[in-house]
Amino acid sequence: MRRRRAVVGVMGAGEGASAGAVALAVALGECSSARGWVLLSGGRPVGVMAATSRGAARVEGHLVVGVVPTGGNGDDRPTTADVDLALFTAMGSARNVINVLSADVVVVCGGGGPGTASEAAHALKANRPLILLAVPPLWHDFFCSPGEGVESASDVDACCRLIEARLRMP
Amino acid sequence: MRRRRAVVGVMGAGEGASAGAVALAVALGECSSARGWVLLSGGRPVGVMAATSRGAARVEGHLVVGVVPTGGNGDDRPTTADVDLALFTAMGSARNVINVLSADVVVVCGGGGPGTASEAAHALKANRPLILLAVPPLWHDFFCSPGEGVESASDVDACCRLIEARLRMP
Amino acid sequence: MRRRRAVVGVMGAGEGASAGAVALAVALGECSSARGWVLLSGGRPVGVMAATSRGAARVEGHLVVGVVPTGGNGDDRPTTADVDLALFTAMGSARNVINVLSADVVVVCGGGGPGTASEAAHALKANRPLILLAVPPLWHDFFCSPGEGVESASDVDACCRLIEARLRMP
Amino acid sequence: MRRRRAVVGVMGAGEGASAGAVALAVALGECSSARGWVLLSGGRPVGVMAATSRGAARVEGHLVVGVVPTGGNGDDRPTTADVDLALFTAMGSARNVINVLSADVVVVCGGGGPGTASEAAHALKANRPLILLAVPPLWHDFFCSPGEGVESASDVDACCRLIEARLRMP
Numbered sequence: 310m311r312r313r314r315a316v317v318g319v320m321g322a323g324e325g326a327s328a329g330a331v332a333l334a335v336a337l338g339e340c341s342s343a344r345g346w347v348l349l350s351g352g353r354p355v356g357v358m359a360a361t362s363r364g365a366a367r368v369e370g371h372l373v374v375g376v377v378p379t380g381g382n383g384d385d386r387p388t389t390a391d392v393d394l395a396l397f398t399a400m401g402s403a404r405n406v407i408n409v410l411s412a413d414v415v416v417v418c419g420g421g422g423p424g425t426a427s428e429a430a431h432a433l434k435a436n437r438p439l440i441l442l443a444v445p446p447l448w449h450d451f452f453c454s455p456g457e458g459v460e461s462a463s464d465v466d467a468c469c470r471l472i473e474a475r476l477r478m479p
Numbered sequence: 480m481r482r483r484r485a486v487v488g489v490m491g492a493g494e495g496a497s498a499g500a501v502a503l504a505v506a507l508g509e510c511s512s513a514r515g516w517v518l519l520s521g522g523r524p525v526g527v528m529a530a531t532s533r534g535a536a537r538v539e540g541h542l543v544v545g546v547v548p549t550g551g552n553g554d555d556r557p558t559t560a561d562v563d564l565a566l567f568t569a570m571g572s573a574r575n576v577i578n579v580l581s582a583d584v585v586v587v588c589g590g591g592g593p594g595t596a597s598e599a600a601h602a603l604k605a606n607r608p609l610i611l612l613a614v615p616p617l618w619h620d621f622f623c624s625p626g627e628g629v630e631s632a633s634d635v636d637a638c639c640r641l642i643e644a645r646l647r648m649p
Numbered sequence: 650m651r652r653r654r655a656v657v658g659v660m661g662a663g664e665g666a667s668a669g670a671v672a673l674a675v676a677l678g679e680c681s682s683a684r685g686w687v688l689l690s691g692g693r694p695v696g697v698m699a700a701t702s703r704g705a706a707r708v709e710g711h712l713v714v715g716v717v718p719t720g721g722n723g724d725d726r727p728t729t730a731d732v733d734l735a736l737f738t739a740m741g742s743a744r745n746v747i748n749v750l751s752a753d754v755v756v757v758c759g760g761g762g763p764g765t766a767s768e769a770a771h772a773l774k775a776n777r778p779l780i781l782l783a784v785p786p787l788w789h790d791f792f793c794s795p796g797e798g799v800e801s802a803s804d805v806d807a808c809c810r811l812i813e814a815r816l817r818m819p
Numbered sequence: 820m821r822r823r824r825a826v827v828g829v830m831g832a833g834e835g836a837s838a839g840a841v842a843l844a845v846a847l848g849e850c851s852s853a854r855g856w857v858l859l860s861g862g863r864p865v866g867v868m869a870a871t872s873r874g875a876a877r878v879e880g881h882l883v884v885g886v887v888p889t890g891g892n893g894d895d896r897p898t899t900a901d902v903d904l905a906l907f908t909a910m911g912s913a914r915n916v917i918n919v920l921s922a923d924v925v926v927v928c929g930g931g932g933p934g935t936a937s938e939a940a941h942a943l944k945a946n947r948p949l950i951l952l953a954v955p956p957l958w959h960d961f962f963c964s965p966g967e968g969v970e971s972a973s974d975v976d977a978c979c980r981l982i983e984a985r986l987r988m989p
Binding site for chain 1: 882891902908920
């Protein structure tokens with residue numbers, strides 16, 4: 310079978326994202342496109358989703374995907390401008406499951422609210438590799454305790470090395 | 480409008496549920512039916528779901544609902560015997576969102592695995608009242624930090640009083 | 650295993666339902682409750698959904714279920730008054746799949762719009778018994794051609810006899 | 820906002836696709852990629868989905884997307900080899916809704932079974948432009964009767980002209 314490009318899912322805060330999380334998300338997006346990975350997020354035009362898409366779209370050859378909670382009718386198409394492909398689900402938070410199932414590796418960037426927490430939990434449930442990038446200590450404690458194969462990184466370079474190592478596993 | 484019976488959603492571990500969590504779940508199911516509440520769970524025939532349904536079904540007038548991840552065809556109908564009504568979704572973990580949206584109050588009974596964690600997170604995201612019953616300290620710390628209106632109880636009596644108080648709010 | 654009550658799913662037009670379809674839906678709801686069946690519909694307060702729920706709620710011992718497309722927050726809880734239990738999905742038309750999977754027999758009452766057509770199609774896809782009650786000839790032609798086990802009835806008595814026969818099959 | 824590439828969704832029979840439908844699907848895929856459109860299908864490695872993806876993948880610059888009903892774990896990743904990007908939903912037929920919502924224009928290629936019928940119905944429900952390519956007369960009669968804006972084509976050239984016209988509308 311032809312090899313598909315690897316898909317990296319980046320999850321994090323929407324409206325309430327910190328400046329630090331946003332900066333990391335931009336750099337992670339750039340790094341993903343530079344390595345030829347597809348960058349997937351929740352696609353809304355705010356926070357970590359918008360930032361990581363913006364970073365990814367800066368690099369030639371990018372493929373930036375947004376899996377959006379709304380249905381995409383008329384004005385109901387609020388996606389970040391930097392998404393190359395929007396998947397409209399009209400499923401609200403149930404689309405969080407699709408986000409993690411469609412990613413070969415899931416990165417939680419900077420923690421986040423309960424939506425992001427649900428994505429980390431769904432990643433564990435579905436046995437997707439989960440990398441916690443610069444999350445609060447409580448996130449580290451909570452998701453490393455039930456989960457196997459959860460890894461942590463404090464900067465984008467280390468995170469990208471962990472993603473690469475994961476993608477090389479069978 | 481005719482008042483519908485209140486719906487209490489009880490979430491918790493499946494295959495790996497502890498004996499303590501199972502005992503609490505049985506008692507919580509009984510208590511819910513005795514107060515006239517509909518008891519809703521994930522409906523699979525294991526762990527907290529099965530136990531709380533069994534407890535609820537012991538009390539006259541019960542209505543025990545299971546929202547099941549499978550599609551309900553042929554042998555694919557594994558629900559706990561004590562469910563009065565099974566909703567078949569064929570949606571895997573996306574049904575976790577339906578569980579919490581359909582409950583007036585969500586109780587996490589004894590903690591659990593990542594599936595249960597996703598339900599707690601979805602409850603916070605959807606602004607459903609969330610009660611943590613006898614969960615590990617880490618669960619308490621994690622879900623009380625982002626969430627408003629999260630409450631804790633260490634026994635079933637206290638939990639039922641918290642549910643009652645919540646249901647009286649407008 | 651304890652036998653659950655049979656679930657009859659009644660699907661049909663919402664806003665644009667004809668007076669004839671509404672009258673049939675009321676009678677079908679009454680008939681379902683009188684025979685001890687759970688009556689399930691899409692739960693919105695219009696058309697065939699509202700009418701069949703109203704009919705079912707008239708009969709002692711009824712259990713009327715609505716599987717609603719919205720999420721059930723605040724004012725976002727538009728369900729027919731006659732629903733005993735509302736399942737909130739926040740999944741829009743994807744809840745149509747849950748409607749048919751959760752029914753032991755699916756009845757399309759009087760035809761309908763594309764939402765109803767999708768439910769008939771999903772019923773065929775999922776091998777749920779499908780009964781077409783007083784549908785336009787084109788509906789009969791379209792859904793009987795691909796489908797096996799699709800049956801037709803022109804009045805509620807005949808429809809209920811078909812449901813009974815279906816429920817007796819293993 | 821940066822313009823995203825248009826997305827054309829091609830729906831049709833899976834296992835039971837006719838040779839004629841498969842040939843049309845290949846040509847429609849090629850035509851879509853040649854015009855710079857993203858080609859989206861249900862992504863399974865059979866029938867119209869596989870054929871249209873194969874045709875699209877032949878043309879330089881293609882982007883071929885499959886929205887798959889399964890969850891993508893281990894052996895549970897049956898997608899056509901020609902998909903550049905697979906979205907894993909684990910939602911069975913509920914993914915049919917995502918297929919049509921994510922397409923700017925939906926084409927039903929050669930008719931199909933009830934799954935395809937549900938997609939045509941969901942497209943109408945969601946007000947997505949729907950083009951019927953070489954469908955049986957009964958499909959034409961059924962979906963043109965409730966639907967506004969449904970168009971028909973008997974060959975791929977005519978179909979692509981209809982798609983172009985639709986994509987030029989605001």
